[in-house]
Amino acid sequence: MLRETWYTLIDFVRTFGALQLFFLRLLINAPTIILRRSGLVIKQVYNAGALSLVIIMVCGLFVGGVLGLQGYSNLSKFNAEDSVGTFAAFSLLKELGPVITALLFAGRAGTALASEIGLMKATDQLSAMEMMAINPLRRVLVPRFLGGVISMPFLAAIFSVVGLFGAHIVAVNLLGVDPGAFWQQMQSTLDISDINEGIIKSFVFGVVASLLAVWEGYNAVPTAEGVSRATTRTVVITAIAVLIIDFMITASFI
């Protein structure tokens, strides 16, 4: 039992070390790809970002709607229903926007990345590139990683904006909160540091979610079962990592 725990610990440390080296290799190659192969990155921004827009906007709208409802029903107990805009803005910009976007990104784009790369490996496409003297890390992994990193802050921003729109519809249009109070309170209470916190979080989550997706795909066992396990692991590990890192960043801002 003790030996098994020891081996598991060693295995974890080894994997974590390998993941860091992999991250470094992505970072080292990133500038060249951005400068010389921007077309590849743009294509991946489209795949990871543009194709995730619908799910992000729909979820953002309903999360904002729920915030409008919850905010109104709870704040009205203290006659503070005019603050529902502030409540929604704080929740969305600082927490829900970046976190839910990262979780949705892991489910939509992360799984797509991991399974695509895993299948490329299983069908020898990555080996074929190696044999054509084309580095798959530069040609396949770096553009996909960058695509995710670039997309995430924009997706989180769109999520928050649509969420505010959802909160506005529910609180102002349906529940009768004064629109002037809704926006004015938000404007006077929100600080630029609150927005920065959200931007930093979404950027870090973008790095984490994209890194884990390409890592899991690249290291997938090249079989149908291996690829499916890598895809599942991408979602699970990203969700855990995002929530832990969210706590750490939030703590550092307080």
Place this chain on the structure above:
Amino acid sequence: MIDSSKGLIEIRDLDYSRGHREIFKGLNISIERGKVTAIMGPSGTGKTTLLRLITRQLVPDNGTILVDGIDIAKLNQRDLYKLRRRFGMLFQNGALLTDINVFENVAFPLREHTRLPNRLIRHVVLTKLHAVGLRGAADMMPAELSGGMARRVALARAMVMDPDILIYDEPFVGLDPISMGVIVRLVRRMNDALGISSILVSHDVQEIATVSDCSYLISDGKVAASGSPDELSNTSSELVRQFMHGMADGPVAFHFAAPNYAEQLLGRDVE
């Protein structure tokens, strides 16, 4: 036996294991320049593994692999990629990139390694596709191709950079007789006309006899026999005769190691 002292590719005392299973034990092979060399052997002898070792997709446990006198184990990534530009490899399953069409698959190495104008790339790609009979399939996606067609496209891609060494992993599997005949002739003609060297892994004894200059038969991690197709056909070695003539009985067992059949059916092996 072929003299393995000098050649384009020299494999010396190669050992390679996967897990606890020894694939090669002291393997020695010499691939001669300008020749078509066939690597044959029963299933599971590590023929594809050998190709991956030659191209350093895998690293041997012991022994050396020299390509043009260069020990490939000592190359850094830049030099390895430089060397690999001299190789063209046809994978067993084709390994076409599934998100781009046939034309772009063949053009892929040209676009990555050269700055040729599109017109010239189009010309080269169509020439190579015409050689494998698939010029008409240029706009098709890999998912729309049959296994044999995919392998022919992969062959066009393997030769698009005009390599010095062409490596074929099971090139004849899944081809209809007409395509098979064309590809066999193409392999031979390219080798002779372009002065390249070819390494061919295959089970198809008849086709290998037609196309190869010399063959190595690998069994049990070593070279069991080598020579020209005629020499192998007329050998007295039981193993070679069994393989060349496809006989069920002989030194190579058809069945993988297993407990006694009757005992297992009666469930006594688990008692």
